[in-house]
Amino acid sequence: MLALLEAWLLAPFDYGFMQRALVAGLALSLAAPPLGVFLMLRGMSLIGDAMAHAILPGVALGFLAAGFSLPIMSLGGILSGLLVAVLAGSVSQMTGHREDSAMASFFLISLAAGVMLVSLGGSSVDLTHVLFGSILAVDSTALVLIAGISSLIVVILAVIFRALVVECLDPLFLRGQGVRGGVVHGIFLGLVVLNLTAGFQTLGTLMAVGLMMLPATTARFWSQRLEGLIAIAIGIALVASTGGLLLSYHLSLPSGPAIILLAGGGYVLSALFGRHHSLTARWRRHAAPLGAPEHD
Amino acid sequence: MSRLQLHDLQLARGGQTVLEHLDGRFQDGAITALIGANGAGKSTLIAAIMGMLAPVAGSVECRVPRERCAWLPQQLALDLTFPMSVEELIMTGTWPSHGGLKGYCAAHYRRGREIMARLGISHLAHRPLGELSGGQRQRALLGRTLMQEAELLLLDEPFANVDIETVDVLMEVLRDMARQGATIIVVIHDMEQLARLADDVLLLAGGHGRWVSPDALLDHHSGLVPRVPRLPLTFPDASHAGTA
Numbered sequence: 001m002l003a004l005l006e007a008w009l010l011a012p013f014d015y016g017f018m019q020r021a022l023v024a025g026l027a028l029s030l031a032a033p034p035l036g037v038f039l040m041l042r043g044m045s046l047i048g049d050a051m052a053h054a055i056l057p058g059v060a061l062g063f064l065a066a067g068f069s070l071p072i073m074s075l076g077g078i079l080s081g082l083l084v085a086v087l088a089g090s091v092s093q094m095t096g097h098r099e100d101s102a103m104a105s106f107f108l109i110s111l112a113a114g115v116m117l118v119s120l121g122g123s124s125v126d127l128t129h130v131l132f133g134s135i136l137a138v139d140s141t142a143l144v145l146i147a148g149i150s151s152l153i154v155v156i157l158a159v160i161f162r163a164l165v166v167e168c169l170d171p172l173f174l175r176g177q178g179v180r181g182g183v184v185h186g187i188f189l190g191l192v193v194l195n196l197t198a199g200f201q202t203l204g205t206l207m208a209v210g211l212m213m214l215p216a217t218t219a220r221f222w223s224q225r226l227e228g229l230i231a232i233a234i235g236i237a238l239v240a241s242t243g244g245l246l247l248s249y250h251l252s253l254p255s256g257p258a259i260i261l262l263a264g265g266g267y268v269l270s271a272l273f274g275r276h277h278s279l280t281a282r283w284r285r286h287a288a289p290l291g292a293p294e295h296d
Numbered sequence: 297m298s299r300l301q302l303h304d305l306q307l308a309r310g311g312q313t314v315l316e317h318l319d320g321r322f323q324d325g326a327i328t329a330l331i332g333a334n335g336a337g338k339s340t341l342i343a344a345i346m347g348m349l350a351p352v353a354g355s356v357e358c359r360v361p362r363e364r365c366a367w368l369p370q371q372l373a374l375d376l377t378f379p380m381s382v383e384e385l386i387m388t389g390t391w392p393s394h395g396g397l398k399g400y401c402a403a404h405y406r407r408g409r410e411i412m413a414r415l416g417i418s419h420l421a422h423r424p425l426g427e428l429s430g431g432q433r434q435r436a437l438l439g440r441t442l443m444q445e446a447e448l449l450l451l452d453e454p455f456a457n458v459d460i461e462t463v464d465v466l467m468e469v470l471r472d473m474a475r476q477g478a479t480i481i482v483v484i485h486d487m488e489q490l491a492r493l494a495d496d497v498l499l500l501a502g503g504h505g506r507w508v509s510p511d512a513l514l515d516h517h518s519g520l521v522p523r524v525p526r527l528p529l530t531f532p533d534a535s536h537a538g539t540a
Contacts, residue, residue, distance in 0.1 A: 041378055166388055169378045173440075176346050176367045177392045224424055226379050 025241030031150035033233035036216030054084035056114025081193030133204030210260035221274025332500035363392035370452035389443025431462035
């Protein structure tokens with residue numbers, strides 16, 4: 001039994017590429033879910049998806065300029081992601097249109113431009129790589145980049161945490177204190193872009209959002225407290241990225257989709273059996289009698 | 297003493313002047329009622345006092361430090377689906393003065409519990425905001441301003457959609473805050489509430505403001521609160537005001 005467990009759980013990580021993939025996955029799992037929780041709470045769950053498309057043209061330009069160089073591609077991704085975020089923000093401010101419609105327009109333009117650029121300069125193999133990533137091809141440079149960006153995100157998030165909470169809950173309170181809500185919002189979107197850029201190497205631009213949003217939306221079924229949501233989301237991401245890697249190793253599956261599908265399976269199960277708002281929770285629902293002690 | 301003064305203030309919304317030639321001083325330690333018909337510019341004036349709307353001309357002179365200014369808006373921008381408890385909401389009142397980076401200490405929590413007891417919401421401390429009634433929510437929001445130790449407090453229709461018992465508690469707390477020197481401005485529509493609460497009245501109508509005493513708004517004959525608010529649309533003479 002022990003031998004079987006070892007063969008299944010530990011032996012794969014004797015390989016260097018699996019170790020690097022594991023560390024990259026764990027680093028992303030620490031940084032991405034808290035961002036996802038805030039995106040979800042702000043009703044911006046799909047903005048992450050839009051931003052993921054927005055980094056594509058930058059990544060493609062980096063690829064065209066310097067070949068398959070991760071730092072250059074990441075830099076391009078960060079720049080184009082931030083550019084789209086700023087453009088969408090200012091267009092919506094100038095025209096008075098909702099930010100999501102501006103964001104939708106810009107991400108579609110970005111996606112088309114990115115795919116066009118990659119096709120002009122490379123082969124379809126390159127395109128697949130950029131779109132879907134390859135966590136098993138993470139080298140030391142990429143690992144340092146991913147771990148560095150993830151650490152940066154966690155630190156900045158800790159610094160702006162309270163402002164972010166107040167801004168989500170009651171933006172007018174923050175404005176009354178002379179803090180421009182836009183500043184906090186901008187820094188937050190910047191972190192989302194950074195995180196997606198760190199994730200595209202391993203999961204691809206399209207699926208990097210998965211590790212951010214799925215754990216967050218799943219956690220909603222298990223906790224009604226902010227700390228609880230974040231802790232549970234991180235836990236789910238850690239399990240999904242480790243489990244997904246093992247599955248992909250043993251069953252010869254592509255790693256990115258394996259990780260995200262595992263997280264997706266967690267979401268479906270939680271929607272069915274979770275503690276709050278799930279299907280079974282609705283059935284279980286009953287009211288405590290008057291005068292019963294409060295439950296938290 | 298007055299730490300909040302208006303100097304020949306002109307305010308506009310969307311290129312349209314809403315208020316002009318507005319002068320006056322809000323007394324410290326007093327509750328000033330801000331009254332006027334819908335669209336008279338009450339919320340506009342409040343936004344200008346909070347520094348969120350730049351005057352077209354004139355100025356607002358506010359000598360209360362920013363972190364001691366609190367505002368309870370009429371259209372609640374509060375996201376009620378946000379996972380936060382009443383206690384946590386009240387604790388965010390420390391944020392402006394204590395800073396966004398430092399954690400809360402025991403003294404903060406103690407003060408938070410005192411405030412909740414004062415407002416009669418101790419039993420709701422761990423209740424999520426989304427599960428509160430309108431009155432309970434208004435008490436929790438006032439608790440946040442108490443936590444903030446607000447010295448200038450602007451309330452936009454705080455008693456709308458609030459039960460009678462809560463109105464009593466809120467009024468008592470506001471009265472206490474005024475007694476301790478806070479400058480309080482309340483937008484009120486209900487004349488009875490105005491008579492109970494206000495020390496001073498700023499009436500906005502036709503783009504102008506006029507300071508009147510609360511007595512001037514009472515029924516001229518009986519001296520009682522009129523059952524239907526009779527806002528004078530034309531201003532009484534200065535000599536007339538306060539003599540009723």
